Amino acid sequence: MSNAGAESLPTKEVNVLKGHEGAVLAARFNSNGEYCLSCGKDRTIRLWNPHRGIHIKTYKSHGREVRDVHVTPDNSKLCSCGGDRQVFYWDVASGRVIRKFRGHDSEVNAVKFNEYATVVVSAGNDHSLRAWDCRSHNTEPIQIIDTFRDTVMSVCLTKTEIIAGSVDGTVRTFDIRIGREISDDLGQPVNCISLSNDGNCILASCLDSTIRLLDRYTGELLQEYKGHTCKSFKMDCCLTNSDAHVTGGSEDGFIYFWDLVDASAISSFRAHSSVVTSVSYHPKDSCMVTSSVDGTIRVWKT
């Protein structure tokens, strides 16, 4: 089974997206996998068609590096954040900034839209999560969650929950429906969290070079994935579209694939010449984009 899975893994490079000057900090597919967005140290956000390998548009307005970007399900709006402590809310087509949300006291690490693209939730170095309203013209956060004891690195949203991973070693789930915060202490700084496609598990990349799989409902540690290096960079991890494998980058430029169940590293290959900052998996196909400090974004297919 695992062998069969390995064959279906996207290990063939089909496109290299070049254009960023300097490190690319994140690359993200849009909701249907047709386009991809990247952002980097050059203070720009770029929109690509990864399948055809073309650059579509550049969004410039950030004053410092852009650390994360997310696009609404209908492709009409972007949100991005970065070193300038602001969350930008963009119009995709015009490339103009619709709103800037100021309020974070420090760099903002991650940003996400909710399902209806009405709220942007950002995670910052100021130990807080902030939720911003896209509907009204209010630029004040509608909710500040500051129960974290250290930098919040990553945030995920479901229909009813806000999930965030922090350097204090916790993955915290804020259930809006029942008004409850569930904190799962992993004991290691959490670098990145990502939800499984079925929504039942959280994949948490920790700074002890271990990716941990948590059961969301019991908080149980289901599996640990090791082999890569992840000690000091903000790096992504994610599950494949079929939830059969876990994939993540390494600080030596490798990309790893682990079997979800038995945690064996199925495949690993050198993808970039430097740290792999981000991996993003196509929601439907077996396709992946990776970004690296070497300034390239690579598209991988089977």
Add this chain to the structure above:
Amino acid sequence: MDSDEEDFVFYGTPIEREEEITSRKKKAVAEASGQLRTAVPWKQEVRDEEGRRRFHGAFTGGFSAGYYNTVGSKEGWTPQSFTSSRKSRAEFKQQSVQDFLDEDEKDELEGRSLETSMQFDTFGFTAAELARKQAEKEQEKRPSAIPGPVPDEVLVPASESIGIKLLLKMGWRRGRSIKESSANSLYDLRREARKAFLALSAGDTAGKSASSELVDNDVEDVTDPSADDGTVFSRSTPVYVLNPKQDSHGLGYDPFKHAPEFRERKRSRMLGTKETLHRKPFPVGDSLFGFKSGRVAPGFGIGALEDYDAEDEDVYASGYDFEESYVEETEEPSKPMNENIKLLRNKEDGLLPGFKAASNSDYQLERFGPPVIPKDFVPHHKFTAPLDVGNKITEETPPEVPPPDDNNLKLMIDGMATLVARCGKLFEDLSRQKNQSNPLFAFLFGGNGQDYYTRKLWEERQKHNDGKKWQLDGKIFQNVKKMTAENRGKILGEKPLERSLEDTAVTAASTDTVNLQFNLADTFTKPVSFGEDPEVVKPFQDDPAKQARFEQFLKEKYRGGLRSMDVGGSSQMSEAARARERLEFEAAAEAIEKGKQGKEINTPSQLFAGVLPTAGLQFTSGEPEQAKASKEELIKEKRYPRREEFQWRPSPILCKRFDLIDPYMGKPPPAPRPRSKMDTLIFMPDPVVAAKVEENVMLGNDQSSLSKVGSEEKGREIVDEEIKVEVNVENVEKPVDLYKAIFSDDEDDDEDDSNPIQAEDPQKNVEVVNKTLNRLIAGDFLESLGKELGLEVPPDLPYTENRECGTASSKEVIIVDREEKDTAGVGSNRSSVGYAVTGSFMTAEVARASNDKQNTTGSAQTNGSRKTEAGIPEKSGRKDASENVKKEERKTKSPTRRARNWSSGSSEDERSRKRSRHRHRSRNSGSETSDSSDGSRHYSRSEGKKKRSSQEKSSSQRHSKHRKHRHRDSPETQRDSRYGSRKEHGRAKNRRRHKD
């Protein structure tokens, strides 16, 4: 001016300092107040509130706008003054044409002007004029798009020339040629002649031919109308045709001005469409789609920068589509919408070549289709486990057998049968296996009482099935599922996960600890996780009867509320033994639960090894530490991931944006957390505390060595009572914190429990046990209460209920019995401060044992109704209660002094009096001890206390609370005790100091 005014200021201080106001301003103020309104209007100057003149512009009046800053004129125009009061509202005036007409215009309008009379109206001008006016008037009455009189030019054709008029008078009609009228007449003549000729020549066939001719003629007339009338004269004189404006160009705009060659084309096309219109009743669709496809818009209105591609070619096209003017009208309403959509689309995808908006967003509602049922699915469930629900019923009914004489045996059999019925055959086998050598279980092996056992088992099964039938499927299915869920991993070949329940269960069993796994198909209503676990630890395996009682105990414990009836076999046991056993059960249950909490059953035998032999007292010391230690181990072992839960309050707008319902909707903002436990003590009314301190002091003054023990106990009692009160307070404020605080407060308990005095006297032990029991019961209550509340602050739900209780119990007497206290100094009796907290009846009453034997057991009473009534006490009620305490204390003061004797008789008296305060309801479950210990229940009191007793009678119940041990109690009890502990502690020290 300043100096002028200074002369007139005599009293007080001026409101404003004059220097600060500029002279300009003053002037303005003065003007406004009308002081300077002396000049003629056109000489006045208009200034703003700052006193400045406003310059309106060199060509618009200079400094004065309008006519000297008015809207009037030299002739004068006075604006209407707007007045509106409550009585007479200003009415909205509808302006009419009349308002804007001059006098002569009005005259003309009303027909009063000079005009030609009809008599001399040769050419009908006046008549025409009149008709026109008539028409105008009609027009006014009719609603029309253009308000007011419609311009004549539009409606009325230009008046005819005199020549036409003359022609008309001569019989000429419009459109008829003047010249060819003679030709026409010639033609007519010729035709007439021919007819006549034919008529003559036809002869006898005249009738027929004439008729045919007539027909012919008619036909000719019909078929050739042009020859007759229309075409001929129409060409002679141009008919004045009013061409309706059918396009949407500006008036006078001719799109074909410079391209006349298209005019013809357009006309032909229009004719074509008209023809199609005539042909087809609804040509709209056709033309709608037809014209769009082929033609390109003339390019008017499209900017140079806007390149149009296939999609937006007709954005403006329809507006300049001359050919379709007729059709367009029908299409008009839909046009703007169309355009909008087009524009929108244009905006969306026009800007980013290569980028396309998602055709479908994830907005759609998720719809889940029904699950696909596998083909081989049989909608009938087969039970894999040998569950003996249905099949055993068919067994033949065993004959009715009289129970064995030995009551113990009977009880045991009963218990066993119940358990087996509930847990299945497996259990029977197991216990048979385990108890092979045990003579008590002979009935399982065909020995004494087997018949009875069979019968009983059958009965129980019947009962069980009856009760279960209706919920049969759900329950059993669940159980079965549970079983399969465990095995599923194995079946699928998955790697078993660490810390799986299965593993621990196996290891526990392998160590030969009594870890029985059976299908708990219990019907009892457990609100806790206890019953959901398929395994139940049997700590009393060596003594099955006891185990049975333990099961019973557990069942009752989780049934919610209080255990009302005797535990099985209690009738044979001494009270002391029963109480001790109960404590054991509590401890065991707690241990089991603790083990479960840690998801690892820490080999119960170990747990109980330390516990059981040393029943009553000893397990106060060792167990919590042990549990703690094991817990710590657990934590170390599986430190991470560690899950914690907190309350979190999402903002309402966040909920709204997430399209969720605010879980805290309508609830007040979270109260700030109490800074310390002492804060909650503040809620304690001061007088009560003071009284207690006083008591303690007095107690401390007692020098008798015997009283030491008693006094300590008393102190504890008091503290217990305080605890109760405080617990109630907590329930009002913040139950969650309450429990937290309870559980975190162990160290004080330890010290209390290490008190060596407790172990000395067996009688004391009994008493202690009783106390503990009562506390356990109270703990049960608290637990159920907590469960009911869901550990959350209840807004104010059971208010009405409480109010009832409150009124009933407000009369409940709170007594600080000094006398008793004093007599307690002798060492015989200890009284307590019992006070009823409104609504809760959380009274604690102390009956204290002393040297004399007959009083050994204090009456312990549990209030069966506590659960319901104790719900949530009202604060105000509590206050009342405390006030009552105060009053009562004052009242009792005099008798206290009086009764200050040291005789044993008086102590007896005190005792009885005290006991009289123990009110029982018939339901009181705890009465087992008190009733049996000393059956005398006095409701009469010495005459000095009449008042109080009457008050007390109104109170429905009392509970005596005996508490000694805080250890090994189920957590609920600890809840109970935690508040007191600290205080108690301090107080104990206090007492010691006094004694020294």
